[in-house]
Amino acid sequence: xxxxxxxxxxxxxxxxxxxxxxxxxxxxxxxxxxxxxxxxxxxxxxxxxxxxxxxxxxxxxxxxxxxxxxxxxxxxxxxxxxxxxxxxxxxxxxxxxxxxxxxxxxxxxxxxxxxxxxxxxxxxxxxxxxxxxxxxxxxxxxxxxxxxxxxxxxxxxxxxxxxxxxxxxxxxxxxxxxxxxxxxxxxxxxxxxxxxxxxxxxxxxxxxxxxxxxxxxxxxxxxxxxxxxxxxxxxxxxxxxxxxxxxxxxxxxxxxxxxxxxxxxxxxxxxxxxxxxxxxxxxxxxxxxxxxxxxxxxxxxxxxxxxxxxxxxxxxxxxxxxxxxxxxxxxxxxxxxxxxxxxxxxxxxxxxxxxxxxxxxxxxxxxxxxxxxxxxxxxxxxxxxxxxxxxxxxxxxxxxxxxxxxxxxxxxxxxxxxxxxxxxxxxxxxxxxxxxxxxxxxxxxxxxxxxxxxxx
Amino acid sequence: xxxxxxxxxxxxxxxxxxxxxxxxxxxxxxxxxxxxxxxxxxxxxxxxxxxxxxxxxxxxxxxxxxxxxxxxxxxxxxxxxxxxxxxxxxxxxxxxxxxxxxxxxxxxxxxxxxxxxxxxxxxxxxxxxxxxxxxxxxxxxxxxxxxxxxxxxxxx
Numbered sequence: 128x129x130x131x132x133x134x135x136x137x138x139x140x141x142x143x144x145x146x147x148x149x150x151x152x153x154x155x156x157x158x159x160x161x162x163x164x165x166x167x168x169x170x171x172x173x174x175x176x177x178x179x180x181x182x183x184x185x186x187x188x189x190x191x192x193x194x195x196x197x198x199x200x201x202x203x204x205x206x207x208x209x210x211x212x213x214x215x216x217x218x219x220x221x222x223x224x225x226x227x228x229x230x231x232x233x234x235x236x237x238x239x240x241x242x243x244x245x246x247x248x249x250x251x252x253x254x255x256x257x258x259x260x261x262x263x264x265x266x267x268x269x270x271x272x273x274x275x276x277x278x279x280x281x282x283x284x285x286x287x288x289x290x291x292x293x294x295x296x297x298x299x300x301x302x303x304x305x306x307x308x309x310x311x312x313x314x315x316x317x318x319x320x321x322x323x324x325x326x327x328x329x330x331x332x333x334x335x336x337x338x339x340x341x342x343x344x345x346x347x348x349x350x351x352x353x354x355x356x357x358x359x360x361x362x363x364x365x366x367x368x369x370x371x372x373x374x375x376x377x378x379x380x381x382x383x384x385x386x387x388x389x390x391x392x393x394x395x396x397x398x399x400x401x402x403x404x405x406x407x408x409x410x411x412x413x414x415x416x417x418x419x420x421x422x423x424x425x426x427x428x429x430x431x432x433x434x435x436x437x438x439x440x441x442x443x444x445x446x447x448x449x450x451x452x453x454x455x456x457x458x459x460x461x462x463x464x465x466x467x468x469x470x471x472x473x474x475x476x477x478x479x480x481x482x483x484x485x486x487x488x489x490x491x492x493x494x495x496x497x498x499x500x501x502x503x504x505x506x507x508x509x510x511x512x513x514x515x516x517x518x519x520x521x522x523x524x525x526x527x528x529x530x531x532x533x534x535x536x537x538x539x540x541x542x543x544x545x546x547x548x549x550x551x552x553x554x555x556x557x558x559x560x561x562x563x564x565x566x567x568x569x570x571x572x573x574x575x576x577x578x579x580x581x582x583x
Numbered sequence: 584x585x586x587x588x589x590x591x592x593x594x595x596x597x598x599x600x601x602x603x604x605x606x607x608x609x610x611x612x613x614x615x616x617x618x619x620x621x622x623x624x625x626x627x628x629x630x631x632x633x634x635x636x637x638x639x640x641x642x643x644x645x646x647x648x649x650x651x652x653x654x655x656x657x658x659x660x661x662x663x664x665x666x667x668x669x670x671x672x673x674x675x676x677x678x679x680x681x682x683x684x685x686x687x688x689x690x691x692x693x694x695x696x697x698x699x700x701x702x703x704x705x706x707x708x709x710x711x712x713x714x715x716x717x718x719x720x721x722x723x724x725x726x727x728x729x730x731x732x733x734x735x736x737x738x739x
Contacts, residue, residue, distance in 0.1 A: 371605055371609050371610050397715060408708065408709050461708075467615075475613075
């Protein structure tokens with residue numbers, strides 16, 4: 128009796144096996160499809176982490192000035208930039224955050240943006256950079272949208288969401304089924320042959336960095352264009368997120384009637400000038416804006432966005448290394464009144480968490496330690512992607528993909544629910560799942576050669 | 584198959600429709616400022632021996648402001664020939680503060696009101712004309728030179 132298994136145990140075991148194979152299959156295809164993108168994200172991320180050091184080195188000549196007496200007022204520094212680029216529109220001004228840091232005047236000319244670096248003591252220009260040429264900005268663009276605009280943004284978001292699926296399925300595959308043993312679980316088995324070592328070099332390091340990867344994904348997602356924007360809208364609307372205009376939403380408008388604004392006279396003769404048009408409010412001088420920033424205690428390193436239309440406001444925006452120093456302030460361009468002043472302390476609970484997530488993600492919150500920990504996670508990701516790919520190359524038969532055989536997903540009910548749950552939480556995953564099912568239904572299941580190749 | 588198509592359409596539609604936007608009064612949920620607002624009434628200016636009165640109505644949170652912390656007027660001429668540093672305006676009641684001045688020469692002038700109440704500080708700047716503009720002043724107005732700021736350091 129004891130040697131014969133009852134049919135129900137047999138069933139259970141088989142079922143367990145098919146669940147394992149289903150999850151393995153999903154992990155397998157998702158891995159092959161998204162590995163190249165994960166590699167790109169890990170590599171560009173590793174570089175971008177060190178933006179402060181790299182830019183400090185790259186732009187030394189533009190950034191560093193010798194302190195010499197008092198700084199010139201902002202208006203005079205901007206006037207110098209205007210002299211050099213009379214046709215340009217001045218869009219931003221950034222006072223240096225230290226005695227030895229140059230000021231930056233942002234201008235736009237013929238649809239291109241430039242930064243003019245000004246020595247605040249002499250007013251001399253230290254040089255001009257085309258913003259398109261700032262290499263770290265290009266790397267950020269690569270990291271955030273693969274340099275492909277909205278489509279790239281959605282792809283990165285899809286990759287990030289699917290990385291969550293990879294982590295969840297990966298954890299399931301990694302989870303030890305036999306008795307507890309740290310070897311092959313948290314320490315790779317180096318002496319059990321190549322096959323086992325290959326598996327361990329993928330699964331064990333992946334487990335080590337699971338929390339880190341999940342953290343980078345979850346802190347990166349609020350940036351994304353689809354999931355991120357909707358997430359930000361929901362939490363801002365709830366009163367617990369960023370106040371409006373910090374991330375999404377518009378700034379308040381300058382409160383003045385058009386007829387009360389001074390107009391530039393068009394007439395060539397003084398007699399033809401309608402006095403009432405000329406009389407009125409003029410734009411607040413930028414020196415007043417700088418004075419307001421100092422008075423209100425904005426941490427140096429802020430940028431002033433200069434309004435170029437009648438309703439616009441001066442916006443002071445500071446996103447320094449530490450989340451708790453962040454500030455966004457809107458100033459009426461005519462009266463100089465502070466219309467909104469949002470500091471970290473004014474963020475809702477979720478807003479504060481997201482803000483910390485972002486500075487941690489960028490590696491600025493805790494400086495070098497932060498950068499090193501994040502770099503290790505990125506290097507771990509590269510290792511896991513490469514070893515996963517290697518694992519596949521070594522195991523795959525020559526004429527097939529080498530995916531585990533697909534039992535119907537309906538047998539793995541819990542996994543199906545997890546997938547649907549992830550699909551709802553991350554709508555792009557949901558959409559791509561529907562797409563996969565449609566392709567499976569219409570193509571893979573109907574063409575025998577494809578079916579064999581995919582082992583479906 | 585039809586079922587699948589239907590499901591797909593419904594899900595896509597849901598996704599697109601559920602893309603949320605911010606509610607209009609969302610700013611009410613966060614830290615709010617009470618910005619002062621100044622409405623200035625300029626008289627007709629003549630360079631004769633009569634004084635002209637400039638009035639400003641201060642409004643905060645929709646209410647007229649009486650007993651503001653301070654309201655100072657600063658007036659100067661664009662060509663640099665005249666500069667009255669800050670003078671306190673007289674409170675006229677009903678949120679109105681006024682200053683009377685006798686303008687003796689024609690030209691382009693600037694007025695800066697320094698006012699503060701209940702945590703809001705403003706410094707709106709206006710240009711006005713006494714009599715007629717000179718050719719130089721007109722050219723100045725038509726050039727793109729930024730308005731030179733009054734160079735006083737007495738910020739409150």
